Amino acid sequence: MLHIVVCIKQVPDSAQIRVHPVTNTIMRQGVPAIINPYDLYALEEALRIKDKFGGFVTVITMGPPQAENALRKALSFGADDAILVTDRAFAGADTLATSFALASAIRQIEKNMPVDMIFCGKQTIDGDTAQVGPGIAKRLNLELLTYISSITSVSAGKKEIVVQRRSEGGVQVLKTRLPCLVTMLEGSNEMRFATMPNMIRAARTTVKRWDRIAAGIEDVTKIGLKGSPTVVSKVFAPSPKTVKAEIVQTESNEPQDLVGSLLMRMFTKFPHVREELEKSATV
Amino acid sequence: MEKFDAIVVGAGPSGNAAAYTLAKAGLSVIQIERGEYPGSKNVQGAILYSDALERIIPEFRDEAPLERHIIEQRMWVLDDDSYIGTHYRSDAFNQVPYNRYTILRTQFDKWFSEKVSQAGAMVICETTVTDLIMDGQRVVGVRTDRENGDVFADIVILADGVNSLLAKKAGFHPELNPGDVALAVKEILFLPQETLESRFNVKEGEGVVIEMIGKITQGLMGTGFLYTNNESLTIGVGCMLSDFKEARIPPYLMLEMMKNHPAIKPLIEGGEMKEYTAHLIPEGGLKAMPQVYGDGWMIVGDSGMFVNAVHREGSNLAMTTGRLAAETVLELKQAGKDMSKSNLAAYRTRLDDSFVMKDLSKYKDMPGIFHANPQFFTTYPELVNNAAKTMLTVDGVDKKSKEREILKSFTSSRSLLGLMGDAYKMWRALR
Amino acid sequence: MSEETKKPAGKKKLELDPRLAEYRGIWVFIEHERGTLHTVSWELLGEGRKLADKLGVPLAGVVMGEPGEDTRRFCQEAFYHGADHCYLMEDPLLKDYRNQPFTKGMTDLVNAYKPEILLLGATTLGRDLAGSVATTLKTGLTADCTELNIDVEIRSLLATRPTFGGSLLCTIQTLNYRPQMATVRPRVMAMPKRDTTRSGDITEHKLSMIESDIITKVLEFIPDQNTNKINLEYADIIVSGGKGLKKQENFQLIWELAKVLGAEVGATRPLVQSGWVEAGRQVGQTGKTVRPKLYIAAGISGAIQHRVGMDASDVIVAINNDPNAPIFDFATYGIVGNAMTILPALTEAFRRELANRRAEAVAV
Numbered sequence A: 001m002l003h004i005v006v007c008i009k010q011v012p013d014s015a016q017i018r019v020h021p022v023t024n025t026i027m028r029q030g031v032p033a034i035i036n037p038y039d040l041y042a043l044e045e046a047l048r049i050k051d052k053f054g055g056f057v058t059v060i061t062m063g064p065p066q067a068e069n070a071l072r073k074a075l076s077f078g079a080d081d082a083i084l085v086t087d088r089a090f091a092g093a094d095t096l097a098t099s100f101a102l103a104s105a106i107r108q109i110e111k112n113m114p115v116d117m118i119f120c121g122k123q124t125i126d127g128d129t130a131q132v133g134p135g136i137a138k139r140l141n142l143e144l145l146t147y148i149s150s151i152t153s154v155s156a157g158k159k160e161i162v163v164q165r166r167s168e169g170g171v172q173v174l175k176t177r178l179p180c181l182v183t184m185l186e187g188s189n190e191m192r193f194a195t196m197p198n199m200i201r202a203a204r205t206t207v208k209r210w211d212r213i214a215a216g217i218e219d220v221t222k223i224g225l226k227g228s229p230t231v232v233s234k235v236f237a238p239s240p241k242t243v244k245a246e247i248v249q250t251e252s253n254e255p256q257d258l259v260g261s262l263l264m265r266m267f268t269k270f271p272h273v274r275e276e277l278e279k280s281a282t283v
Numbered sequence B: 001m002e003k004f005d006a007i008v009v010g011a012g013p014s015g016n017a018a019a020y021t022l023a024k025a026g027l028s029v030i031q032i033e034r035g036e037y038p039g040s041k042n043v044q045g046a047i048l049y050s051d052a053l054e055r056i057i058p059e060f061r062d063e064a065p066l067e068r069h070i071i072e073q074r075m076w077v078l079d080d081d082s083y084i085g086t087h088y089r090s091d092a093f094n095q096v097p098y099n100r101y102t103i104l105r106t107q108f109d110k111w112f113s114e115k116v117s118q119a120g121a122m123v124i125c126e127t128t129v130t131d132l133i134m135d136g137q138r139v140v141g142v143r144t145d146r147e148n149g150d151v152f153a154d155i156v157i158l159a160d161g162v163n164s165l166l167a168k169k170a171g172f173h174p175e176l177n178p179g180d181v182a183l184a185v186k187e188i189l190f191l192p193q194e195t196l197e198s199r200f201n202v203k204e205g206e207g208v209v210i211e212m213i214g215k216i217t218q219g220l221m222g223t224g225f226l227y228t229n230n231e232s233l234t235i236g237v238g239c240m241l242s243d244f245k246e247a248r249i250p251p252y253l254m255l256e257m258m259k260n261h262p263a264i265k266p267l268i269e270g271g272e273m274k275e276y277t278a279h280l281i282p283e284g285g286l287k288a289m290p291q292v293y294g295d296g297w298m299i300v301g302d303s304g305m306f307v308n309a310v311h312r313e314g315s316n317l318a319m320t321t322g323r324l325a326a327e328t329v330l331e332l333k334q335a336g337k338d339m340s341k342s343n344l345a346a347y348r349t350r351l352d353d354s355f356v357m358k359d360l361s362k363y364k365d366m367p368g369i370f371h372a373n374p375q376f377f378t379t380y381p382e383l384v385n386n387a388a389k390t391m392l393t394v395d396g397v398d399k400k401s402k403e404r405e406i407l408k409s410f411t412s413s414r415s416l417l418g419l420m421g422d423a424y425k426m427w428r429a430l431r
Numbered sequence C: 001m002s003e004e005t006k007k008p009a010g011k012k013k014l015e016l017d018p019r020l021a022e023y024r025g026i027w028v029f030i031e032h033e034r035g036t037l038h039t040v041s042w043e044l045l046g047e048g049r050k051l052a053d054k055l056g057v058p059l060a061g062v063v064m065g066e067p068g069e070d071t072r073r074f075c076q077e078a079f080y081h082g083a084d085h086c087y088l089m090e091d092p093l094l095k096d097y098r099n100q101p102f103t104k105g106m107t108d109l110v111n112a113y114k115p116e117i118l119l120l121g122a123t124t125l126g127r128d129l130a131g132s133v134a135t136t137l138k139t140g141l142t143a144d145c146t147e148l149n150i151d152v153e154i155r156s157l158l159a160t161r162p163t164f165g166g167s168l169l170c171t172i173q174t175l176n177y178r179p180q181m182a183t184v185r186p187r188v189m190a191m192p193k194r195d196t197t198r199s200g201d202i203t204e205h206k207l208s209m210i211e212s213d214i215i216t217k218v219l220e221f222i223p224d225q226n227t228n229k230i231n232l233e234y235a236d237i238i239v240s241g242g243k244g245l246k247k248q249e250n251f252q253l254i255w256e257l258a259k260v261l262g263a264e265v266g267a268t269r270p271l272v273q274s275g276w277v278e279a280g281r282q283v284g285q286t287g288k289t290v291r292p293k294l295y296i297a298a299g300i301s302g303a304i305q306h307r308v309g310m311d312a313s314d315v316i317v318a319i320n321n322d323p324n325a326p327i328f329d330f331a332t333y334g335i336v337g338n339a340m341t342i343l344p345a346l347t348e349a350f351r352r353e354l355a356n357r358r359a360e361a362v363a364v
């Protein structure tokens, strides 16, 4: 039986985030929190492995108390156990401090049941760094497999895994030993629709809450703001383009006239665009 | 197979009120909501009337996300470029406990739903109830769109909102008549707090409501409204669905034109649109109300047409009917009685004894009258605005002549008999 | 008056912790895979040059790979693109990219020669390596930057990156740790001029590992098919379509215009998600960043997540039937109209224009 730990993060749905027009701060109020979409690919892949080979899936997140909702949702998809690592001391963590805390919590999980694989998303949509996965792998001294587009085979007995990894110019087929840490690429699968019994089970399960001590962390200088080498020194809105588009209009506003007028204006003002066209046009 | 004491379909105000009341009393309750989270699909102009909620969660004022309490109510009658109206503002409205608040439904519903979970109900989201499971005449459970999705209970409370497909499917509810539902569109416009407060002459936490009728609805039967939230305005307009269909005016266009009205534009100037939504409101009143209970089922809130269109009250009726339905169940359980139709008639008695049915029967003729007499929304606003203009323009014409001119304008637009008839109709309906 | 002298007087120069002061110079990781160099490396050298000059320190390239001509050639090219120096690590174990040997190699290099700043491309390789190395070095790393600068007084890297889906930018610093690391988005920094008169020297360093130390094996490499390789990032003309095209058939209009222009084809995320076009054509925050000379956007609303991927284009032409579409806030030219009628007209107009030009050329 394989024990898979999936790291998920609850993030604000960035599609619905707005910037306060006056204070230039993020308006999180009323923005729904979702499971980081990339993490769903990781979770689904873990569940598929469990379906195929038998196994146990533990989901873990480090976050504020509300992040429990994300874990409950993961349970409804079919995860077996859920752990919320939450403590005020974690506030303000950057990726180095986050990976320290998660790695430490995973070591605690391991005390009950050895871990064969850790799954992460490719990146989060709020932090967007893609650094936490590699960070956890290095801290736990695990093989790191990033940007995995598919898992070709898992051999539970031989403790071996073969995967396809996206690289810039192609796909690497890699073979490695378990335990390892995998970050899944988007589009690698599609999250299942939870069954009603799983929904009910998830609603009834108590999510475990671990504070710093339960997560095995003694040294507070390694976590939260203190444990973060990076500091955000400034947050600001991109300088808005002051010039709006020149709207092309003609008397008739017929397509032919509009595009004619566009070309004339554009070629007069930007002769280099015309040169570029001549270079690349084929017909 | 999962069996509960009660299933509540929908997590709007009515469903939450029912589920909360049942769970708090220790019943096993499953509440099923199709939205991503409670509130995600709920739209509301967003006035919360305290009383109905206070009877369910007395301490709500300390916890619920409330925007502003209302200290001033304006009623405007608009023609094309002017309005005449009343403003009522009273310091009494500034005394705790406040009577009315503006809220944002997405946040409010989320909070209410958390209370429901804390009370012990199981809240299942992103799940649509597709069918009622029947045993002969009796409803014994619901079917959902999930795998192994049947759930069973002694009682199913339908709180699924205005377009209650379930009730319709089960034949409890006739097809909605477009003349009985209004379509409302609204926008939330973001406005910095300081700007908003100086524009409406209020302090932090205080709010204003503007109710409007007149030319803004382009001659259709309906009303417009503007509410102040903390850092935003809610502006909207609603008309009968049947009228929209006939007049071929797209609702968003009506709202756009309303926003450009010279009386409204300066109030919303610079507001950044955060959300645009359209939603139906059942306004048929008592005459359109379906059967609201039967063997193993009850209907609460909008799906039972429990809306007072005249006073723009809905969520309070929804919460009250939800509570009354739950209390009926509790009473029957306690007495060891089953959820048969005859036993559930107690729900109807509770409704009749409450303000819900009293108000609804008081205004039962209202929708019809307005509908048959479009002059309330076209001619009259213009006449009263013109009258005001005539009187207030100092131009050397004596006041007596002005009065005569005004009277003439009224009688030439509508006969004296017609005017008297209208006044009588209004009086009858509002009495 | 120079920038320096304008600075307010009296602001004391902070003394750098002597432990940190040991770290000097700027490094750029020169990324290549299977003989192909990733041009983000040159973009980074161009940017690194500016930073190095501000700090008055040398700029170095780091080349890791299997022994052979390629690595030497890349060092040479690094000099041409602005590097003063190269650190070269050659070993057969570095033939293919694998996390373990590259992390070890890079960590050893940093510990041996102590750069104050280390920059990598925000590519799949660069992010994999950077995330690992920052952890082994226990230092700060800022991901996916779009702007770099230096606070000269405290010798601190100011790494600016989009956050919250591009609606805001933030500047991140690593104050008390060295090196300061950042990955940088391809195509946002300008390509420096190649100057073949430049040269530099090379420091070689050994990778102390043997194959049996390395757990992960590369079984195979399946290169992306060259025939339909999408060259969006480097295209000079791009025609892009969005949901306003309504039906998949209508996307053909984009292809037709692109064909006449010899342009690449791009799309918004919803189109990729509904399978109208391959994922490699998505422009935006979670797609490609492009900076063509001409970007034609048809039926695209201009959501911030799309905008961040294309608003560095020289000229943006937007076609949208909604005069209030956000894309008109930043496009150069706008046509308010139906894309399904404008696109064919535009294709025809360009075709005619180009034919005329050609005729003129023949006539002369």
Ligand SMILES: Cc1cc2nc3c(=O)[nH]c(=O)nc-3n(C[C@H](O)[C@H](O)[C@H](O)COP(=O)(O)OP(=O)(O)OC[C@H]3O[C@@H](n4cnc5c(N)ncnc54)[C@H](O)[C@@H]3O)c2cc1C
Residues within 6 Å of the ligand: B009, B010, B011, B012, B013, B014, B015, B016, B032, B033, B034, B035, B038, B039, B041, B042, B043, B044, B045, B046, B047, B048, B049, B127, B128, B129, B130, B159, B160, B161, B162, B165, B166, B184, B185, B186, B236, B238, B279, B280, B281, B300, B301, B302, B303, B307, B312, B313, B314, B315, B316, B317, B318
């Ligand atoms: C523009 C506008 C302004 C208004 N202004 C006010 C006001 O100021 N004050 C006021 O008191 N009232 C107002 N109302 C009326 C008020 O919003 C409603 O009366 C109230 O929301 C009714 O509550 P409900 O719980 O019955 O229905 P809803 O709030 O509609 O909730 C029904 C819930 O059921 C869910 N559901 C539906 N079908 C299914 C299914 N098959 N399976 C699972 N779930 C399902 C829905 O997703 C929804 O969450 C306004 C309404 C509108 C449209």
Ligand SMILES: Cc1cc2nc3c(=O)[nH]c(=O)nc-3n(C[C@H](O)[C@H](O)[C@H](O)COP(=O)(O)OP(=O)(O)OC[C@H]3O[C@@H](n4cnc5c(N)ncnc54)[C@H](O)[C@@H]3O)c2cc1C
Residues within 6 Å of the ligand: A013, A014, A015, A125, C165, C241, C242, C243, C244, C245, C267, C268, C269, C270, C271, C282, C283, C284, C285, C286, C287, C288, C298, C299, C300, C301, C302, C303, C304, C305, C306, C309, C319, C320, C321, C322, C325, C337, C338, C339, C340
């Ligand atoms: C985390 C995250 C990451 C994202 N990453 C990306 C990304 O990398 N790239 C990306 O593109 N998006 C991304 N998105 C999605 C993005 O927010 C927008 O939803 C998307 O860009 C909108 O695509 P669109 O402009 O094609 O569609 P829409 O926003 O639906 O716009 C369609 C436009 O077409 C116009 N139109 C309609 N009919 C016609 C007609 N007949 N003629 C002309 N115009 C017409 C409409 O007026 C409208 O402006 C991301 C979102 C999230 C949450």
Ligand SMILES: Nc1ncnc2c1ncn2[C@@H]1O[C@H](COP(=O)(O)O)[C@@H](O)[C@H]1O
Residues within 6 Å of the ligand: A007, A008, A009, A036, A038, A039, A042, A060, A061, A062, A063, A095, A098, A102, A119, A120, A121, A122, A123, A124, A125, A127, A128, A129, A130, A131, A132, A133
């Ligand atoms: N707070 C967290 N709790 C659990 N997992 C996390 C957390 N932050 C990041 N991760 C995991 O690390 C991945 C990369 O995150 P990031 O480095 O923030 O882009 C995510 O997709 C998650 O799988």
